[in-house]
Amino acid sequence: MISILGGGAFGTALAVALSGSQKVTLWSRRLPVGGQSPRLPGVTIPAEVRCTDNLDSALSETVILALPTQVLGGFVGAHGASLDGRTLVNTAKGIDLESGESPSGLIARACPDARIATLTGPSFAVDIARGQPTALTLACADEDIEDLQHALSTPVLRLYRSDDLRGAELGGALKNVVAIAAGIAIGAGLGESARAALITRGFAEMTRFATRHGARPETLAGLSGLGDLVLTATSTLSRNYRYGHALGAGKAFDAAITVEGAKTAQAVSRIAAARGIAMPIADAVAELAQGRASVAESILELLRRPLKEE
Numbered sequence: 001m002i003s004i005l006g007g008g009a010f011g012t013a014l015a016v017a018l019s020g021s022q023k024v025t026l027w028s029r030r031l032p033v034g035g036q037s038p039r040l041p042g043v044t045i046p047a048e049v050r051c052t053d054n055l056d057s058a059l060s061e062t063v064i065l066a067l068p069t070q071v072l073g074g075f076v077g078a079h080g081a082s083l084d085g086r087t088l089v090n091t092a093k094g095i096d097l098e099s100g101e102s103p104s105g106l107i108a109r110a111c112p113d114a115r116i117a118t119l120t121g122p123s124f125a126v127d128i129a130r131g132q133p134t135a136l137t138l139a140c141a142d143e144d145i146e147d148l149q150h151a152l153s154t155p156v157l158r159l160y161r162s163d164d165l166r167g168a169e170l171g172g173a174l175k176n177v178v179a180i181a182a183g184i185a186i187g188a189g190l191g192e193s194a195r196a197a198l199i200t201r202g203f204a205e206m207t208r209f210a211t212r213h214g215a216r217p218e219t220l221a222g223l224s225g226l227g228d229l230v231l232t233a234t235s236t237l238s239r240n241y242r243y244g245h246a247l248g249a250g251k252a253f254d255a256a257i258t259v260e261g262a263k264t265a266q267a268v269s270r271i272a273a274a275r276g277i278a279m280p281i282a283d284a285v286a287e288l289a290q291g292r293a294s295v296a297e298s299i300l301e302l303l304r305r306p307l308k309e310e
């Protein structure tokens, strides 16, 4: 039995995908209307999925947290007593702006006796909900998760295990920042060559930042890092990419849409400055997301950097 907390796009997609092999309860603060989540229109939640807005009645031994990073700390803080002691699977891809914590760090603080894992990697909610083949990373720092790997895998949802929780989470958080930069490049009309350069140099930044935080470089080159970067930085299905595109084109973007990379860029830029880690692309995205620079200024700033070895 699996509980999923958060009836947005990803929580709903996982509920649909896992309901073929598991009893699934989907908790959300807004119940689906006509069997559909307002965050994933066009996907009908099967009748076997129990949908509820009563949190206490929703909890089973294994709980998937499908909430955005910036609300996760408040949520687990408020419900820590009910969630602690269970297996908690994070799906958020970001860094908490207030504390600088990873999603699993936020959960560990509120639930010290929980077994905590993170599910991450290249996967648009709509692909998972439609049963299209997907490969993801399931990471946990120091506990056996083979049982969980099997419980959350399906014939079309293939989970790889990793003990590099830090690397898996940082890859997922940082790729959103680079995806915004890639969207800016196309939105501003800089061309696909510029986007390829940003993706490549962005990947170098991701690896630099993550390894300085104890991650293994090969994790960054895996599904949770490079794999998700390739998906997110090249697809108009990505909200981070579309947000960047709007920024680059000088167009408005709906503030109700979840864009993890905007606040994460600010967190990354602040942490990197404090630790002396060069992150020029994340710095530029952070400035643009706060309206503190123009696209033209940011591009000039990146191009003016001293020439160096690759």
Ligand SMILES: NC(=O)C1=CN([C@@H]2O[C@H](COP(=O)(O)OP(=O)(O)OC[C@H]3O[C@@H](n4cnc5c(N)ncnc54)[C@H](OP(=O)(O)O)[C@@H]3O)[C@@H](O)[C@H]2O)C=CC1
Residues within 6 Å of the ligand: 006, 007, 008, 009, 010, 011, 028, 029, 030, 039, 066, 067, 068, 069, 071, 075, 091, 092, 093, 094, 123, 124, 125, 126, 257, 258, 260
């Ligand atoms: N969508 C995707 O393709 C994928 C997303 N992810 C990651 O999963 C995480 C969740 O994303 P996603 O599902 O897409 O986001 P959505 O914006 O689609 O959904 C967010 C959900 O969180 C709920 N929510 C927001 N604030 C609160 C709160 N304070 N208390 C309770 N519920 C709250 C929203 O409710 P309401 O609708 O009422 O605001 C909504 O149900 C993100 O970190 C994302 O990066 C990972 C892989 C793929």
Ligand SMILES: O=C(CO)COP(=O)(O)O
Residues within 6 Å of the ligand: 093, 121, 122, 123, 124, 125, 176, 179, 228, 231, 232, 237, 238, 239, 240, 241, 258, 259, 260
């Ligand atoms: O993380 C995702 C795909 O793996 C979803 O990306 P967006 O949040 O940019 O839509």
